[in-house]
Amino acid sequence: MSRQRGIAVAAAWVLAAVVATSLGLLAVGAIGDGLSGPVARPLSPDEVTAQLAAARTAAPAVAPGPAPPGTAAPQVVATAGGTVAARCVDGRPQVVAATPGQGFRVDDPGERRDEVTFESEALDVEVRLACRDGAPVAQVREDRED
Numbered sequence: 001m002s003r004q005r006g007i008a009v010a011a012a013w014v015l016a017a018v019v020a021t022s023l024g025l026l027a028v029g030a031i032g033d034g035l036s037g038p039v040a041r042p043l044s045p046d047e048v049t050a051q052l053a054a055a056r057t058a059a060p061a062v063a064p065g066p067a068p069p070g071t072a073a074p075q076v077v078a079t080a081g082g083t084v085a086a087r088c089v090d091g092r093p094q095v096v097a098a099t100p101g102q103g104f105r106v107d108d109p110g111e112r113r114d115e116v117t118f119e120s121e122a123l124d125v126e127v128r129l130a131c132r133d134g135a136p137v138a139q140v141r142e143d144r145e146d
Helices: 002-036 045-057
Strands: 074-078 083-089 092-100 113-121 123-132 135-144
Touching: 074 135, 083 113, 083 123, 083 135, 092 113, 092 123
Parallel strands: none
Antiparallel strands: 074 083, 083 092, 113 123, 123 135
16 A cells, blocks of 8 residues: 555655646746737838838927027038037037047047047047138048057
């Protein structure tokens, strides 16, 4: 009789292990679905093109206001180090925005409002601005780091 009892204990232990494992997997699956949220899938090339086209045709969230008196609309200068938006105010150049390109940073201009320098490990790009006929004109100089 002890042999039958040993088999029954072993069978009960295996059954308990299977039930516990199944319940654990079920619980982890239910919790995992709630934690990660819906599964995101990559966009197809056609979906990317459609979304980019929709973004280009969307109206801007805020319409640009009129330029202050004595100023012209900003001009954009694209360089290897980044992009500078500038305008002329009362005949003097003024940097409106300077956006560095990938791998570049904007050097602190200090008091200068007519110059921007983009720096990277391999290249420095200096943009000097002047006003001609009420519009900003840029002189760009690139200096490779050796």
